[in-house]
Each structure stands twice: as C-alpha cells, then as structure tokens.
Amino acid sequence: MDEVKIIEIKKSVFADNEKDANALRQELKHRGVFLLNLMSAPGSGKTTTLVNTINRLKDKISIAVMEADIDGDVDAIRIKEATGVPSIQLHTGGMCHLDAEMTRQGLENLELSNVDLVILENVGNLVCPAEFDTGSSANAMILSVPEGDDKPLKYPLMFSVCDLVLVNKIDVMPYFDFDLERCKQNVKMRNPNAQVIPISAKTGEGIDQFANWILSQISVLKYNHL
Amino acid sequence: MDEVKIIEIKKSVFADNEKDANALRQELKHRGVFLLNLMSAPGSGKTTTLVNTINRLKDKISIAVMEADIDGDVDAIRIKEATGVPSIQLHTGGMCHLDAEMTRQGLENLELSNVDLVILENVGNLVCPAEFDTGSSANAMILSVPEGDDKPLKYPLMFSVCDLVLVNKIDVMPYFDFDLERCKQNVKMRNPNAQVIPISAKTGEGIDQFANWILSQISVLKYNHL
Numbered sequence: 001m002d003e004v005k006i007i008e009i010k011k012s013v014f015a016d017n018e019k020d021a022n023a024l025r026q027e028l029k030h031r032g033v034f035l036l037n038l039m040s041a042p043g044s045g046k047t048t049t050l051v052n053t054i055n056r057l058k059d060k061i062s063i064a065v066m067e068a069d070i071d072g073d074v075d076a077i078r079i080k081e082a083t084g085v086p087s088i089q090l091h092t093g094g095m096c097h098l099d100a101e102m103t104r105q106g107l108e109n110l111e112l113s114n115v116d117l118v119i120l121e122n123v124g125n126l127v128c129p130a131e132f133d134t135g136s137s138a139n140a141m142i143l144s145v146p147e148g149d150d151k152p153l154k155y156p157l158m159f160s161v162c163d164l165v166l167v168n169k170i171d172v173m174p175y176f177d178f179d180l181e182r183c184k185q186n187v188k189m190r191n192p193n194a195q196v197i198p199i200s201a202k203t204g205e206g207i208d209q210f211a212n213w214i215l216s217q218i219s220v221l222k223y224n225h226l
Numbered sequence: 227m228d229e230v231k232i233i234e235i236k237k238s239v240f241a242d243n244e245k246d247a248n249a250l251r252q253e254l255k256h257r258g259v260f261l262l263n264l265m266s267a268p269g270s271g272k273t274t275t276l277v278n279t280i281n282r283l284k285d286k287i288s289i290a291v292m293e294a295d296i297d298g299d300v301d302a303i304r305i306k307e308a309t310g311v312p313s314i315q316l317h318t319g320g321m322c323h324l325d326a327e328m329t330r331q332g333l334e335n336l337e338l339s340n341v342d343l344v345i346l347e348n349v350g351n352l353v354c355p356a357e358f359d360t361g362s363s364a365n366a367m368i369l370s371v372p373e374g375d376d377k378p379l380k381y382p383l384m385f386s387v388c389d390l391v392l393v394n395k396i397d398v399m400p401y402f403d404f405d406l407e408r409c410k411q412n413v414k415m416r417n418p419n420a421q422v423i424p425i426s427a428k429t430g431e432g433i434d435q436f437a438n439w440i441l442s443q444i445s446v447l448k449y450n451h452l
Contacts, residue, residue, distance in 0.1 A: 041268040042352050042381065043373025070353060072379045094383070096322060096353035124380065126268050127296060127322035127351050146372035146395065147269025153298045154350065155268065157320070169372065175398050 004076040006089045007109050009068075009102045017132055021100035024135030028118075034218045035103075035118045037136035039158065041151075042124035044144040045168045047075045048201040049210070050119060054083040056211045061116040061218065066090055066106045068098050068123050075121065086110060097128035100135040116218055126151070130158040138217055140164040145176050149183035152190045159190035164197065166210060171200040230302040231314045233335050235294075235321075235328045243358055247326035250361030254344075260444045261329075261344045263362035265384065267377075268350035270370040271394045273301045274427040275436070276345060280309040282437045287342040287444065292316055292332045294324050294349050301347065312336060323354035326361040342444055352377070356384040364443055366390040371402050375409035378416045385416035390423065392436060397426040 028035050040046050047067075054063055065087040067076040076089035090106045092098065098106075103120060110118065120136065122129040141162045143151055146169060152159040159165065165187050167180065184196050197213065199206030254261050266272050273293075280289055291313040293302040302315035316332045318324065324332075329346060336344065346362065348355040367388045369377055372395060378385040385391065391413050393406065410422050423439065425432030 041350070041373075042377055043267060043370075069380050071382050074376060074379060094357070096351070123353065124267070125322070125351055125353050127320075127349065128354065131320070144269075144372065146370065146398070150300060151268055153300060154295050156297050172372070172398065172401050175401060 004073055004080055004087055004089050005109060006073055006091060007106055008091045009093060009098070009105050017099045017101070021133035021135040024100045024104055025137060028135070028137060029221060029224070031112060032222055033112055033115055033118055034221050035120060035134070035136045036214065037120045037122055037134045037139045038142070039122045039129045039139065039162070040124060040142035041126050041147055044124070044142040044147065045201045046121050046124070046142055047078055049142060049166065049168060049199065049207070050079060050121065051082045052201055052204060052207045053211050053214070054079070054085055056207060057117070057214065058083060058085055060215070062114050063117045063119065064110045064112070064115050066110070066118065066120045068092055068121060070094060070123065092123060096123055096125050097132045098122060098134050099132040103134040117214065126155040126158045130155070130161050137221055138163045140166060142166045142168045143183070145169040145173050145178045149178050149180070149186060152186035156190050159187055159194065162191065162194055164195050164213060167196060167198045168201055170198045170205065171203050230299055230306055231335060232299055232317060233314060233332055234317045235319060235324070235331050243325045243327070247359035247361040250326045250330055251363060254361070254363065255447060255450070257338060258448055259338055259341055259344060260447050261346060261360070261362045262440065263346045263348055263360045263365045264368070265348045265355045265365065265388070266350060266368035266370070267352050267373055270350070270368040270373065271427045272347050272350070272368055273304055275368060275392065275394060275425065275433070276305060276347065277308045278427055278430060278433045279437050279440070280305070280311055282433060283343070283440065284309060284311055286441070288340050289343045289345065290336045290338070290341050292336070292344065292346045294318055294332070294347060296320055296349065318349060322349055322351050323358045324348060324360050325358040329360040343440065352381040352384045356381070356387050363447055364389045366392060368392045368394045369409070371395040371399050371404045375404050375406070375412060378412035382416050385413055385420065388417065388420055390421050390439060393422060393424045394427055396424045396431065397429050
C-alpha cells in the first residue's frame with residue numbers, strides 16, 4: 001500500500017479568518033491555482049466522486065489533493081493509489097473544520113508550481129466547515145440520496161455558501177424516498193445561484209458534467225488573471 | 227399540521243461542562259428520568275428510527291422528545307404527528323452540538339413529572355456532539371449502511387463515547403459495499419464495550435431489540451435509584 005504524507009494541522013492563530021481567506025484566495029489566483037473546497041456529510045461519497053472525476057481530468061490539467069480528517073489516512077491513500085495524483089492527509093487535531101490558515105498549512109506541503117487544481121476534501125460535516133472560509137476559489141458540496149431531500153432545510157448555511165451541489169448516489173434513488181425536484185427547490189430556496197448536478201460516482205453518471213464545471217471554473221480563473 | 231414549541235437555545239456560560247453534565251445526570255437519575263442522547267451523521271434515519279421505536283414503547287413507558295437542529299422544525303412536528311408524544315424543537319443558534327447547560331434549557335421546557343424517557347435527537351454531525359457530554363444517561367448513535375463501514379476509523383471519538391451503535395438501513399445492504407462484520411470490528415476497535423444492533427427503520431427489523439435495550443436501561447436506572 002502506498003504511503004502518504006500526513007500533516008498534523010495546528011489550530012489557527014488568526015483572529016480574522018475572513019481577511020486571511022481573501023488574502024489566500026488572491027494569492028492562489030495570482031499563481032493560477034484553483035482551490036476547490038469540497039464538503040459533505042460523512043459517507044456521501046466524496047472520495048469515490050473525486051477518484052472518478054480526477055481520472056477524467058488528470059490528462060488535461062495538473063491536480064493535487066488534500067484530504068482533511070480527524071484521524072486516519074485511508075482517503076489520501078485511496079486517491080493516490082486510484083488516480084496517481086499527489087495526495088496528502090491533513091489531520092485536524094479533533095477539529096470539525098478547516099479555516100484559511102489551516103488550509104494554508106496544507107498547501108505548504110504541496111508542490112504547487114505547475115498545479116492547476118487543488119481539491120480540498122473537507123471534514124465530513126454539514127455544520128462547521130460551512131462557517132469557515134478556507135480561502136477556496138469555489139465551494140462545492142455533495143448531498144447523497146440516502147441522506148434525504150430535506151437537508152437544505154436543516155443545514156441552511158452549508159447550502160448557502162456552495163456554488164455547486166452534487167446530488168450523489170442517484171443510482172439508488174428507486175430504493176429511497178428522495179424527490180430530485182423537491183431537493184432542487186430546497187437548494188434554490190437557500191441559494192438561488194447554486195448549480196445542482198445529479199451524479200452517481202458508482203456508475204459515472206453526471207461525472208463528465210462535474211468535470212466540465214471544474215474546467216470552466218479554472219478557465220475563468222486563469223483568464224481573469226491574464 | 228401540528229405546531230411544536232421551538233426553543234432558541236442560548237450558548238452555555240458554564241466553563242466546566244463535565245461537572246455540569248455529571249450534575250444533570252445525577253439530577254435526572256433522582257427524578258427517575260432516563261435521558262438518551264441519540265447522535266448520527268445527517269440523514270442516517272434518526273427520526274424514522276425514533277418514530278418506530280416510540281410507537282413500540284409508548285404504551286409501556288412515558289416518553290418525551292427534544293429535537294435539536296440548526297434550523298427548521300420538521301423533525302419535532304413529525305415525531306409529534308406520528309407518535310403523539312410531547313416533542314419540542316431546540317434551535318442551537320448555528321452551533322454544531324449541545325452541551326449539558328443547553329440540554330438543561332431544553333428539559334426545562336418539558337413536563338417531566340411522569341416521564342420515564344427523554345430522547346434527545348442531537349444535531350446531525352459525527353464530530354462536535356461527541357466532544358460535549360450532554361448529561362445524558364446513555365449515548366447511542368446511528369450509522370447507516372450508505373455511509374460505509376469505515377466510519378469508526380474516521381470519527382473515533384463518536385464511536386468511543388457511545389454505549390450503543392445502531393446500524394440502520396440494512397434493507398439496502400445489497401446495493402452498497404457494506405460489510406457488517408467489518409463494521410462491527412471497526413466499532414469494537416474504538417469501543418470494546420459498545421453494543422451493535424443492526425436495524426431497518428423502514429422495515430422494522432431490529433427495532434424490537436433497540437426498544438428492549440432502552441427498557442432494560444431504564445430498569446437499571448430506576449432500580450439503582452430505589
């Protein structure tokens with residue numbers, strides 16, 4: 001089994017996370033690096049989605065991944081083994097989120113000079129990660145079918161800070177009481193600008209659309225930088 | 227649709243939550259009230275499990291429910307409509323957990339004089355609720371099959387503080403790569419004393435076993451109190 005670098009993240013000392021996050025976002029923009037902050041509840045399929053998406057993108061762009069977890073390194077190893085892209089594990093020291101300074105500590109352990117896209121897989125949690133701007137270029141979240149279409153009603157902030165909502169595990173929709181239209185309405189209520197893409201990380205449905213969304217976001221970042 | 231009481235919980239001012247939690251636990255024991263703190267990730271089926279379990283118990287014991295969420299009141303209304311037991315909604319003011327003082331604020335809004343069992347449905351989150359003792363008599367958590375059998379590896383504290391782990395949605399196990407034995411091993415690694423009960427809140431499988439576990443816990447509490 002591959003070994004991955006495990007970074008023990010220290011608690012941020014910055015009082016003003018918003019300022020720090022904006023500074024990091026600008027810095028990354030100038031370096032031409034698009035940072036995607038991917039959030040979700042535990043077990044929504046973030047890692048499987050990333051593996052499939054990275055495998056469709058890795059010949060077109062250069063990618064690195066940061067896997068944030070309370071403990072363990074299974075996700076970072078899986079990404080590295082299944083995609084071959086650089087992947088590091090961030091341990092949050094029991095904390096339920098990452099802020100901009102903690103994200104920066106992770107980025108310092110990646111070789112960014114030729115990287116177009118860094119994906120931060122945030123801690124599996126629909127509450128805390130939404131409260132802290134990581135300095136990411138965009139926020140995306142995965143809501144999986146078994147979790148239910150009512151989640152935007154219960155976790156309003158998460159849905160309001162996300163530019164993109166991936167509805168995953170649509171292959172098992174027949175076995176659950178999940179209404180995609182009702183889900184979209186609930187998402188729009190929290191965030192009229194959020195885009196919703198139904199996917200199945202297992203069958204691959206919708207992954208091309210997600211990959212294209214990422215490519216277009218990167219184009220906009222690089223174009224605006226020129 | 228029924229209306230439910232919504233309590234806006236204030237942030238705790240107590241510095242020593244552990245002390246406060248132990249005091250609340252003793253207080254409840256003297257009153258003969260068993261407080262079950264039920265935790266899980268979002269969408270694991272906590273509310274459906276509660277509805278089924280309460281309907282099997284409500285003729286034997288007197289039950290009240292506190293539903294904690296960041297926002298919304300759908301769960302408290304559903305419990306009240308589907309079971310008829312008193313149910314209130316606690317709003318955590320954006321916070322990702324409840325501590326003992328916040329739990330006490332909720333309990334003060336229930337009529338406890340004849341109640342045997344209070345169920346606290348904690349915020350859907352596998353990180354923060356595990357870090358704060360609510361003063362409960364016991365902790366239980368639900369891990370649902372679609373979340374994966376590796377969750378004890380990623381959320382160690384949650385599994386180590388729980389007396390009981392319910393593995394829910396076992397009716398959809400054929401559609402997911404979930405190994406019940408591997409799951410049990412992962413749970414035992416974090417907490418050798420935790421009991422594991424596989425259930426399906428949808429089909430009712432295992433719910434009797436969960437209901438009996440609750441009844442035996444209440445007997446022990448009441449017997450020890452006499």
